[in-house]
Amino acid sequence: MKKIGVADTTFARVDMAGHATRTLERAGTGFRLFRRTVPGIKDLPVACRQLFAQDKVDLCIALGMPGKAEYDKVCAHEASLGLMFTGVLEAKPIIECFVFEGEAADGKELEHLARRRAEEHAQNAYDLLFRPQRLKRHAGEGLRQGFDDAGPVRRSK
C-alpha cells in the first residue's frame, strides 16, 4: 500500500486539493491519502517534510495559488526552492502544482484552470508512483498541465 501526501493552503481561492484527491481516487487504488492544509505557499515545504517524516508518504502533491502582485512571484520562487530542497533531501517526488491568479482573466477561468491543472498534476503523481512506464512513453511529447499540450515538434518520433 503506497501513501500519497496532499498539501494545500487557505490562501488559494479554489479547492485544488479536492480536485486532486478526486482524480487520484478515479485513477486507481492501492494508496492511502494524507492531507495537510497550511496558511500559504511558503508553508508548503514544511508540510511536505512532515508528510514524509511523520506520515511516511511516498510522494507529495503541493497545491497553491500565488496572488497577482510582484511580491507574490518572489514568494512562489521561495516556496518552489523550499519544495525542491525538501524533495531532494527526502529523495521523494513533490509534484508542485501552482496556479498564478494572473494566469486567468476572471474568476471563472481561474477556477477552470486551477481544476484542470490540479487534475492533470494528480494524474502525473499517480503515474509516477504506479505507472512510470506511461511517463516514459510520453517523453519529449510536449505535454502540459492546465493548458492544451504543446505536442512534440515532430509528429512521428
Add this chain to the structure above:
Amino acid sequence: MKKIGVADTTFARVDMAGHATRTLERAGTGFRLFRRTVPGIKDLPVACRQLFAQDKVDLCIALGMPGKAEYDKVCAHEASLGLMFTGVLEAKPIIECFVFEGEAADGKELEHLARRRAEEHAQNAYDLLFRPQRLKRHAGEGLRQGFDDAGPVRRSK
C-alpha cells in the same frame, strides 16, 4: 504542553511580537512561549534554529519589517530563504510574518497593518498546532493576513 517560539527584531518599527503574543494568549492555553529578539530580519533564521534546538519549541513565528529600499527586498528574500531552509531542516513550521514599510501609506496605516497581520498569523500558528482541522475547513477559501480576505472564487464549494 506545546512550546511556541517568537522571534522578532529591533529593526521593526512596531512591536509585532507583542501583538502576536497577546493573540496567542487569547486563543487558548496549553503552550509556553519562548522569545528571542535579534537586530534584523536576516538574523531571524538562526534565532528560530536556536529556538528549535535549544528551547525545543514546536513552531516559530518570525516577525519582521523590511524597509522601503530596493535592497531591503533582497534582504527579505534572503531572510525568507533562510527561514524556509531552517523549517525544512527541523521539519517544524515557521510562520513568517513580514510587513514591508512600503505597504502602508503612513505610520498609522503601518501600525494598523503590522498589528493585524501579526495577530492573524499568530492565529494561524495556533491553529497549525492545536486545530489543524480548522485550517483544513478553510482550504481554498482565499484567506489573507493583514488585508481583507480575497474569498473563494465560487461562494459555494
Add this chain to the structure above:
Amino acid sequence: MKKIGVADTTFARVDMAGHATRTLERAGTGFRLFRRTVPGIKDLPVACRQLFAQDKVDLCIALGMPGKAEYDKVCAHEASLGLMFTGVLEAKPIIECFVFEGEAADGKELEHLARRRAEEHAQNAYDLLFRPQRLKRHAGEGLRQGFDDAGPVRRSK
C-alpha cells in the same frame, strides 16, 4: 561496469533522451543505462537523486526544455539550483542539458538544436566518466554544446 542515469521530461518537445542514449551507446561500452521520465524540469532533481540513491548510478544526464515564457526561466533557474544541490550532496556529476524553446526560430531549428546539444552533452558525460584526460586536453578551448565552438582566444596555447 559503470552506471549512467538519464532523466528527461514529458514537457520537452523533442526526445532528447533518445539522442543522448544513442550517443552514449556509440561512444563506447562499459556502462549500463538507467532511465527516469518525469513531468517537468522541476522534477529532474529528485529523479537524479533517486537514480543515485536507488540505482547507484555514477553520473546523471538531466535533459529538459523550458518554454518561452518569463516564468519558464524562473522554473529553469529553480531546477538548475536543485540539480546543483543534488550533485553536490551526492558528490557525483549531473550533466544539465537544457534547451530553451526561445533559443530556436522554429520547430525544425529547435529539433536540430535539441538533438545536437543532447548529443554533445552525452559525449561530455561519457568523457567525464571514461576519458577525463580528454576534457583536460581541451581545457580553455572555448567548446560549446549545441552551437559551434567559440574556440580559444589564442589559437596556439
Add this chain to the structure above:
Amino acid sequence: MKKIGVADTTFARVDMAGHATRTLERAGTGFRLFRRTVPGIKDLPVACRQLFAQDKVDLCIALGMPGKAEYDKVCAHEASLGLMFTGVLEAKPIIECFVFEGEAADGKELEHLARRRAEEHAQNAYDLLFRPQRLKRHAGEGLRQGFDDAGPVRRSK
C-alpha cells in the same frame, strides 16, 4: 569565557574589523577574539564556518564592502545566502555587516559609514551574546546600523 569570530576582507577599503574589534573591547570583557581575513565577501561564509568548526567561536561578525557595479550586488547576495546557510547549519549567529560603496557619496562619507556600521553591529553582537534582554527591550523600535535610527512608529509603546 565566550569566543567571538571576526571575519573580514582585503577587498574592503576601510579597516572595518579594527572598528568592530575596538567596539567589542570597549563593550565589556568575558570573551576572546578570533580573526580571519579572506580576499572577498564570497569567502566569508567558509571563513565563518572555520571559525565555528576550528576555533569554536559562539558568534561571528562578517564584515565586507561590496563595490559599486551591478555584479557586486549579485556577489553580495550570494555571500549573504552563504552566511545565512552557515549560521543555520551551525545554529550560531553571524552578524553580517556589509557596506556598499555606492551607499556613500565620497571616500570620507564611506569611511564614516563603514566605521559607524561596524561599531553598531559589533555592539549588537555583544548584546546577542551577553545582554539579550537589552535587544528584547528595544524590539520594534526601528533601530538602524550606520544611519540614524528610524524609531518606532508610535513613541509610546
Add this chain to the structure above:
Amino acid sequence: MKKIGVADTTFARVDMAGHATRTLERAGTGFRLFRRTVPGIKDLPVACRQLFAQDKVDLCIALGMPGKAEYDKVCAHEASLGLMFTGVLEAKPIIECFVFEGEAADGKELEHLARRRAEEHAQNAYDLLFRPQRLKRHAGEGLRQGFDDAGPVRRSK
C-alpha cells in the same frame, strides 16, 4: 604536505588553470596539485566536491569564463551558489575565479584579464593556506584581482 585542487572548464576561452598553476608553483613549495577539467562552470561545484572528498585537497581554485549572454549571468550565479554551498559543507575554501567575456573589449584584453585574475587569485589561494597573516596585514586595503587595486579610502591606516 598540503593539497590544492584546481578545477577548470573546456568552455573557457583561455587556459586559466595553466596561469593559476604556474603562479602557485612560483609562490612556494609544500603542496601537491590535483586537477579536474569539466565542461562548464555549473559542473565546477561537483568537481570541487570530488577534489575535497576523493583527493582530500585542503583548498580549491575554481576557474571559469561565463559568456556574454544574459543567461550566462544566471548560470554564473547558479555556479557561484553551488561553489558556496560546497565550501560551507566541506568547511574548506574555494577560491572562485570567474572572468565574464563581457568584461573585456576584445580577445587580447580578455586573455590579459583572465591571466592576471587567475594569477592573483592563485596568489590569494597560496596565502590563505600558507601565509594567512599576509592577508590579515592587507585587510581593508581595497585589493582587487584582475584590475588595479582600488586602495584603502585613507592611505594611513
